Amino acid sequence: MSNQTAAPVESAMSSNRASATLRRFLGSAAGRNSGLVIALLLLIVVGAVTGGDRFTSISNVLTIVRLASVTGVLAIGMTFVIISGGIDLSVGSVLGLSSVVATLAAVQAAAASFWPLMIVIALAVGLAAGVINGIIIAYGNVVAFMATLAMLIAARGFAEILSNRTTQTVNVRGFLEFSDGDFLGIPTLVWIFILVSAAGWVLLNRTTFGRRTVAIGGNREAARLAGINVKRHIVYLYALSGLTAGIAGIMLTGRTTSGTSTHGTLYELDAIAAVVVGGTLLVGGRGTIVGTVLGILIFNVLTNIFTQNNLNTSVQAITKGAIIVIAVLIQQRFANRGARRS
Amino acid sequence: MGFVLCYIAGMITVDHASPLLEVRGVTKSFAGVAALKGVDLSILPGEVHCVLGQNGAGKSTLIKVLAGVYTPEQGELVWRGEPVTIADPTAALGLGIATMYQELDVVDGLSIAENIFLGHELSSAGVLKVREAHRRTRALLARLGHPDLAPGREVGSLPPAGKQIVSMARALSRDIRLIVMDEPSAVLDSEEVKNLFRVVRELTRDGIAVVYISHRLAEIREIGDRITVIKDGRTTASGLGVADTPTRQLITLMTGRDVENVFPPASKIADDAPQVLRVDGISVKGTFEPLSFSVRAGEIFGLAGLVGSGRSEILETICGAIKPSTGSVTVSGSPVRTGSVTAAVGAGIGLSPEERKSQGLILDQPIYRNVTLSSFARFARAAFLNEKLERSTSRVQLESLELRPADPDRAVGLLSGGNQQKVMLARWLVHGTKVLLLDEPTRGVDVGARAEIYALIRQLSAAGTAIVVVSSEIEEVLGLSDRVLVIAEGENLGILPAADIDEPGVLDLVMKGSES
Numbered sequence: 084m085s086n087q088t089a090a091p092v093e094s095a096m097s098s099n100r101a102s103a104t105l106r107r108f109l110g111s112a113a114g115r116n117s118g119l120v121i122a123l124l125l126l127i128v129v130g131a132v133t134g135g136d137r138f139t140s141i142s143n144v145l146t147i148v149r150l151a152s153v154t155g156v157l158a159i160g161m162t163f164v165i166i167s168g169g170i171d172l173s174v175g176s177v178l179g180l181s182s183v184v185a186t187l188a189a190v191q192a193a194a195a196s197f198w199p200l201m202i203v204i205a206l207a208v209g210l211a212a213g214v215i216n217g218i219i220i221a222y223g224n225v226v227a228f229m230a231t232l233a234m235l236i237a238a239r240g241f242a243e244i245l246s247n248r249t250t251q252t253v254n255v256r257g258f259l260e261f262s263d264g265d266f267l268g269i270p271t272l273v274w275i276f277i278l279v280s281a282a283g284w285v286l287l288n289r290t291t292f293g294r295r296t297v298a299i300g301g302n303r304e305a306a307r308l309a310g311i312n313v314k315r316h317i318v319y320l321y322a323l324s325g326l327t328a329g330i331a332g333i334m335l336t337g338r339t340t341s342g343t344s345t346h347g348t349l350y351e352l353d354a355i356a357a358v359v360v361g362g363t364l365l366v367g368g369r370g371t372i373v374g375t376v377l378g379i380l381i382f383n384v385l386t387n388i389f390t391q392n393n394l395n396t397s398v399q400a401i402t403k404g405a406i407i408v409i410a411v412l413i414q415q416r417f418a419n420r421g422a423r424r425s
Numbered sequence: 426m427g428f429v430l431c432y433i434a435g436m437i438t439v440d441h442a443s444p445l446l447e448v449r450g451v452t453k454s455f456a457g458v459a460a461l462k463g464v465d466l467s468i469l470p471g472e473v474h475c476v477l478g479q480n481g482a483g484k485s486t487l488i489k490v491l492a493g494v495y496t497p498e499q500g501e502l503v504w505r506g507e508p509v510t511i512a513d514p515t516a517a518l519g520l521g522i523a524t525m526y527q528e529l530d531v532v533d534g535l536s537i538a539e540n541i542f543l544g545h546e547l548s549s550a551g552v553l554k555v556r557e558a559h560r561r562t563r564a565l566l567a568r569l570g571h572p573d574l575a576p577g578r579e580v581g582s583l584p585p586a587g588k589q590i591v592s593m594a595r596a597l598s599r600d601i602r603l604i605v606m607d608e609p610s611a612v613l614d615s616e617e618v619k620n621l622f623r624v625v626r627e628l629t630r631d632g633i634a635v636v637y638i639s640h641r642l643a644e645i646r647e648i649g650d651r652i653t654v655i656k657d658g659r660t661t662a663s664g665l666g667v668a669d670t671p672t673r674q675l676i677t678l679m680t681g682r683d684v685e686n687v688f689p690p691a692s693k694i695a696d697d698a699p700q701v702l703r704v705d706g707i708s709v710k711g712t713f714e715p716l717s718f719s720v721r722a723g724e725i726f727g728l729a730g731l732v733g734s735g736r737s738e739i740l741e742t743i744c745g746a747i748k749p750s751t752g753s754v755t756v757s758g759s760p761v762r763t764g765s766v767t768a769a770v771g772a773g774i775g776l777s778p779e780e781r782k783s784q785g786l787i788l789d790q791p792i793y794r795n796v797t798l799s800s801f802a803r804f805a806r807a808a809f810l811n812e813k814l815e816r817s818t819s820r821v822q823l824e825s826l827e828l829r830p831a832d833p834d835r836a837v838g839l840l841s842g843g844n845q846q847k848v849m850l851a852r853w854l855v856h857g858t859k860v861l862l863l864d865e866p867t868r869g870v871d872v873g874a875r876a877e878i879y880a881l882i883r884q885l886s887a888a889g890t891a892i893v894v895v896s897s898e899i900e901e902v903l904g905l906s907d908r909v910l911v912i913a914e915g916e917n918l919g920i921l922p923a924a925d926i927d928e929p930g931v932l933d934l935v936m937k938g939s940e941s
Contacts, residue, residue, distance in 0.1 A: 290805070291810055294801070297787075298790070301790055302786065302787045305787055309770070309798040310798075311767070311799075
């Protein structure tokens with residue numbers, strides 16, 4: 084008798100515990116990322132069904148990742164900025180500026196003889212723009228949105244002046260061979276994306292830099308009173324974001340074999356969308372690199388499916404918008420469940 | 426005979442006064458963790474019903490169930506004899522239940538009148554009736570004892586006490602029968618508390634019931650009619666008469682054990698104890714006048730004064746969060762660069778701030794990350810953190826502070842106030858802090874855990890840490906400290922041994938100081 088009554092109670096309890104565990108898992112970073120993996124797999128199934136071998140071929144897969152790599156690198160830097168509770172709207176323009184400056188250097192023949200100089204110059208331009216952003220935000224107490232919006236406008240203008248609004252073609256052979264080359268069958272641009280993502284993951288999860296970033300995003304005043312030099316760290320964060328814009332600038336210069344002031348227009352929005360879809364909270368304090376990479380891949384697979392099936396790009400834009408809203412809605416649900424307490 | 430009849434008649438009326446609100450067996454859990462496991466409560470019209478419980482007992486969840494923020498999973502709410510579901514805050518207001526939260530929910534950028542009528546603006550055909558709103562606001566403010574406040578004044582410019590008045594006026598602007606006050610006296614000084622009590626008495630005279638939540642037993646004794654005690658999400662006693670329930674019994678009901686709220690005895694400071702902290706003529710223009718004092722190893726130094734006397738600002742200046750206009754700070758003989766928290770922390774100064782949640786802790790993050798936040802140098806090699814070492818070091822520290830369970834991976838936001846305070850202490854212990862600045866060390870810490878925190882502070886001081894304590898409870902400052910500095914409106918009124926002065930003595934000094 085007692086056995087008979089005990090059994091259902093016990094199973095009800097264990098199912099209760101199981102659902103609690105499931106909910107906790109879905110609320111955790113790994114859980115949110117597994118949701119993104121499922122979304123990505125669904126898209127891949129859609130792509131395979133509609134596109135067949137054209138979609139699943141290795142060359143198409145490499146095309147997707149190669150096209151994803153430029154905004155992907157931007158999104159890694161953006162992830163840090165957003166986790167800290169900031170935003171960087173200037174990355175697209177800074178990308179354009181660094182491509183123009185690097186191309187000018189190549190045309191001026193200084194870099195023609197030693198092409199890695201182009202890369203150094205592009206990175207330096209991105210870094211410098213980021214440092215300026217950071218100083219204005221941290222020490223000038225200007226809201227990140229405004230400071231980087233100003234940089235977005237100014238960097239574009241600066242790039243237009245330098246390039247005289249013309250597109251300069253890059254003819255430096257060493258550079259073109261490098262950027263168009265591959266290693267172990269994987270294109271250089273994809274390697275750069277992989278390396279930047281891996282470095283970003285280590286930086287965020289294993290270093291004091293990452294810990295400080297999360298702390299500042301989670302509670303800026305608490306971080307300050309704990310002795311963290313918050314202002315200096317904010318300069319570092321925007322410098323990092325600028326640096327990734329410089330890397331993306333040289334990547335796009337290589338992919339298009341040209342430098343122009345219009346490079347990277349609106350890329351900042353793609354990067355921000357990928358970061359947010361990837362589960363990073365816009366208010367800061369929480370986010371993952373894996374989520375950002377998945378967010379980038381989701382958008383690029385989607386683009387590829389539309390292109391493969393010759394579908395309207397306007398419909399594609401609407402679909403992207405819908406994905407952003409759905410992803411944010413889902414995340415808010417889990418975030419609220421995880422955060423609520425007595 | 427007539428007397429007896431009257432007496433019986435009186436009994437009958439009390440007996441038959443039907444409850445305004447009954448809470449029966451209410452449960453609520455979050456992500457599988459039960460916050461309420463069965464709460465029962467019966468509130469009569471026109472009474473002040475106090476709810477007592479330690480932090481984490483479920484008081485806040487209960488308030489939010491009454492306010493319609495959370496929907497209970499089991500149990501029922503009976504409002505004036507009818508079972509009801511309170512689906513959202515609007516429904517609660519519709520029934521006549523208003524809530525004054527501890528974190529005041531006023532909009533800083535709006536005027537007093539706009540705040541009061543927020544959500545039920547006075548308008549005709551979509552056009553706001555500003556003059557009518559101001560007229561009614563003036564009447565409400567007068568009723569609350571603050572005819573001095575102008576309805577058009579921006580709420581952001583008000584002190585916390587003023588914001589609370591606005592919050593209360595907002596509740597009264599609706600037709601309410603029950604008002605829930607969550608720790609309303611936390612932001613008030615004694616004069617304002619008197620005014621609050623006057624208002625509460627007026628409300629109850631009109632038949633409005635008040636649910637009053639406070640940690641301060643003295644207040645409950647003064648204003649309350651009946652008490653309900655909750656512990657671990659369950660009602661342990663309900664409807665106790667305030668007048669005939671001894672404090673000891675209440676504490677036992679709250680904690681499940683006998684606790685005496687006493688301060689540990691002061692240990693003797695060695696004659697050769699070195700001077701650790703030295704403050705020379707620091708001042709912040711418009712906040713506090715030049716101030717000098719020093720604290721020796723093993724000594725607890727208290728700053729006694731009222732809200733707004735500049736106490737917290739003094740601590741924030743010493744720890745580098747505020748740049749002083751004049752003066753210097755020295756730790757163990759070496760000067761500390763002022764105006765930089767990083768420099769102060771490096772020199773061995775640590776602040777446990779007044780608002781732990783907003784200034785001290787990263788609630789989303791696990792305990793160990795909050796503990797090691799100031800000591801990366803100890804856990805990182807070439808910027809790479811050793812999380813294993815962070816966890817094990819935190820665990821040892823949590824165990825020595827008797828924080829249970831000593832699980833370094835628990836999110837800090839899930840801990841009670843007392844345990845959060847222990848996490849703050851653990852941070853500075855791990856850092857090896859020489860000077861510990863404690864601002865309101867027991868704010869939001871329940872009676873049971875207070876004695877524990879006091880004992881820990883004593884222990885730290887005995888181990889050689891120089892400690893500076895600030896508290897709005899003068900009794901606490903005097904009980905903990907070896908010496909106290911009495912301060913009023915940023916002015917030093919004297920430094921004297923804590924044993925030589927009592928609470929009335931401090932207040933006497935403060936009054937005299939502000940007269941001169």
